Amino acid sequence: MTQTTDVSPPAGATGPLPGPRRTRVHRAWFVAAVTFVTIIGAAAFRSLPGLLIDPLHEDFGWSRGTIGAAVSVNLALYGLTAPFAAALMDRFGIRRVVAVALTVIALGSGLTVWMTAAWQLLLCWGLLVGLGSGSMALAFAATVTNRWFTERRGLVSGILTAASASGQLVFLPLLSWMITHHDWRPAAVTVSLAALAVVPFVWLLLRDHPADVGLTPYGATEFVPKPAPVRGAAGRAVRVLLSAARTGPFWLLAGTFAICGASTNGLVQTHFVPAAHDHGMPVTAAASLLAVIGVFDVVGTIASGWFTDRFEPRRLLAVYYALRGVSLLFLPMLLAPTVHPPMLFFIVFYGLDWVATVPPTLALCRERYGEDSAIVFGWVLASHQVGAALVAFLGGVARDVFGSYDVVWYASGALCAAAALMALVIRRRPAPPLTVPATA
Template sequence: MPTLPRRFHPALLVVAITFLALLFSAGLRSAPGVLMVPLELAFGWDRATISLAAAIGILLYGAVGPFAAALMISFGIKRTMLAGLALMAVATFASQWMSQPWHYILTWGVLSGIGSGAVASVLGAAVVNRWFATRQGLVMGLLSASTATGALVFLPVLAWLSETGAWKPVVLAVSASCAVLIPLVAFLVPERPEDRATRRFGEAADTPPAPPMKQAATPWLAIEALVRAGKTPVFWLLAGTFFVCGLTTNGLVGTHMIAFCGDHGIAPVAAAGLLSMMGFFDLIGTTASGWLTDRYDPRRLLAVYYGLRGLSLLALPFIDFGPASLTAFAVFYGLDWIATVPPTVKLANQSFGERDAPIVFGWVLVAHQMGAAVAAFGAGVIRETMGSYNPAFLLAGAFAVAASLVFIGGIRPKSAVVPA
């Protein structure tokens, strides 16, 4: 079968810039973990109040996803990225004048949550579907790993900026990072392969063009796709287990790990370094997960990933929080941080078709962020009322083990494309 001649494919540049956009969005969402103690010291706000803003931001980060996916079809991937980055930059920049808890909730919870939701995992799924005919699992793994790389790049710097208890340098650094990316997207990201007179990466030259859509894409397409997907068991399986994924990653560890380490006498910079180590190993683990997803049953991979994650969280409260034990946890947990994304995306693609899959994955991501929001707020409440984070980590570990057992127990989501 004839294929296009080998040359630099614009899809590679699109992936590189999308990787940066997802990285900066993840950096913004990880910043509240660094801001928690400085804001507590500067304003006297309690940890539950500060956690509420983080929880709202995390929830909106997911809730915006399916609508953003629909907008990417009608409004365009490029324009949606630009709007999200601009809102992230403006909201975080404005937060330097906050003085009341509702200011923090508005800027870092509501506005930045909406902006970062437009530059989230659904963006990666849309880019992969539009620009790649082959290697979709590998590329999705790489883009998913960018969220952990955001912690790898941002957290040590942000922790260093806040080392003396200052919080304004943190918000300005995040705002500037988002603003810098806007011209790169504006000038270097084409909307479609056809805009560069090419086909999707790996697509045969004689492949017929995709048929035109039967209806115009609007934000209501997100609701219609949800209604169609909600009639299938596979959707509820993916949404339920991804709720657990959020509960056990960015909502708990991403938001509270620095404060948890602080309870054991570990300085914020050292704790941020621990999260960065997790991010480094997740870059390896999630990219490898994408490679494995192209070759093996994604259901079996998910059973393994959730089981290992649950065991690591169950063990964490019982370690001595010394350098050796924390390093072991960071490596073991980091390899599995968000390795669940590529197989989950593959199951969505298999089950819901090329048009609906990114939107349905957006709704699955809503469940993920609901779980993350529960953990972000709930862990803060547990710490405030019980004086320890241990019960929160034990509960999260138990949920992860339960998610693993769901896949081991014989639930088999076959290809079940819902008719449009």
Template sequence: MDQQTAPAPRAVRSRRPHRAWGIAAVAGVAIVTAGAFTTVPGLLATPLHEGQGWERGQIALASAVNMVLFGLTAPFAAAAMDRYGIRRVVLAALSLVGVGALLTSVMTEPWQLTLYWGLLIGLGTGCLTMTFAASVTAHWFVRRRGLVTGGLSASSHLGQLLFLPLLAWSMDRFGWQPPVVTLALVALTVAGLAALLLRDHPADVGVAPYGAPRPVPRPAPASGSARRTLRVLRGALRSGPFWLLAGMYAICGASTNGIMWSNWVPAAHDHGMGATVASSMLSLIGIFSALGAIAAGWLTDRFDPRRLLAVFFAVRALTLLALPMALEAGAGPSMILFTVVYGLVDVATVPPVIVLANRCFGVDGPIAFGWVSTAHQLGAGASAFLAATARELLGGYDLVWIALAAACLIAAPLALATASGARSPG
């Protein structure tokens, strides 16, 4: 009697989404929450100036401190995530943000705004930047990294889309304290969500990273995270590509969140635009920023990131040159066109810069990108403060837009030169 060999069982592919996508979604919610906090100083500027009698420079100082700490915290947060785990750092960051917002709601002096919003919220949101996104993608994804990075880049501006118009509407009707308290409660709620769902590494739940052929062991906690962060900085400071990346990204920060987060609403107000309408325009920028970031992630996987950056900066320069005319026309077609085009290139710089940092610095790429992001926030902080000061001295922002456009035209050739001596990953 012939024996028949039973056919080998076929591997059954699970139809359930990979756990990595859930982790990315939770990370996106945390970044959305942090993004909502970054735009609030622009909404607070007018009520605190008119209602409390505080000088615009004092208010802008808190925003500048927030932006600088937002950047300085990022590289240390990336190393801390390697040492203590992503979930613990995220929980601590969201808790710090929530407490800072609650304290801001009961402040009575300008220095308290600098302490609570500038220091506490700056430190907390600084842990939830794109270095956080880079850590998540590095641990959980082998394939689709560009797309995921672009999606998470978009998340911070989705915070504007989801919260900014509602916050502006609430401030018009209830004053500035209730919306700030609401944001604090949102941050603490998201902290609870992260505690339940966020995990540090695929090995924690027994799966392989997305796109990997087999599971990989969880790396041992990296000791001396602060020393490693500073060691990477020392090495980077001796690298020409780092200085090019940092200089370019400082201009990026000055011409995006530095000017828009804290000065857009006052600038629009100067041209007769109400806070709710101005905030809606900023939210529209956020919508197209999200689309632009996702598209940039897709393009970065396929084209030279240096050339993409040069195009993005050139387009941004043209939009900033056209902004004074758009503001004069009010909330009409020209303003809509500005928000669309500017929004598409607003956050589009992030995926190419992450790729270039990884090419230049290999396994230290996320931390090096954190230091490059520090330069971004230094530029943003300087722009926030100097633009508000220029408004006080000159009575308007027209020269500010021209100066930022000129800086973007300088950044375009810096982008083309950045990776000339870089090595490919691995």
């Protein structure tokens, strides 16, 4: 992690030249640490939807399909906002965009305390929290990784992706205890306060680019000037989408990531707690199992980042999706009133694979789309959340219609098998042709 930075100014630069600096630990790792803490603090809102389904159903009499619709709006906006957020970070800077996003999350979560109708749940939790969380999506981690690192990108993207799981680990047991012993409203207020508490860290400690502090990116040998603000953020995000949509790998990446979202955020994170409760398991026990998923997700995602730096990303994705599909097919047989060893094995196994797909997917986006990779990944993430939104809604409808979630588990397992095959079809980017110098 140590690096000596010989800062060379860009051509045509004027003014005093920054001298070489030796930093024991490169500043990029501090920026990554602040980003990690920020995502953890914002992860409280990712922990709450699955815990709210039964309390809101009992409190207001709303159907699970109605509550699932609000969660699906949240998940869809979480994804659809991401590519525009990446472009806004290029225009206004990371600090400003993330600070505003955290404030919007706090506002949306806090207002749910006074809601009395289902449309207010759609507005507060669906619209406001969805828009705010979308700006705090994985495009944030991708932007930080691309700007501050030229080496160890797979490892860093894995660590930052694991931050969301770490936040789930921190908040799930606390929020489930609040809901069980008090009410869902204190849990919503806790989410709001957690988002607000992170804002000062972002504003005071986060920096937009290594050039802001006179450093090269970690692993770089030459000075990288800070790019000028890119105007027309929305237009750029759309142009990048139209360009990427003309390529086959984009649709394969988007399709596999849609299935990833359907089988994690949309299915397990939203419906595992009520499904386990249907089988007699206490809510606190089911929430604790999700927290354990968060523990092993950290290990699995960081390991996946390490593997991505060393192995072919397409094959990693195929293995991850295949194993996830097999585990989902066994889940209906494992749900019971108590926690038993086979269920713990599923939790550990699924946790290791939860978002291990992110580092190889991000690596493939970077390989295929270069400087636009963060925005392209934002659109791929949008498909992830659209898939999650569909299953969050359809899972609630399936529970209302069939009286259980079994059909949803089996269908998701089959989709994961399809995703494994799709990952293998993604073609590698061809190597550039050798340049042969002309002879006189």
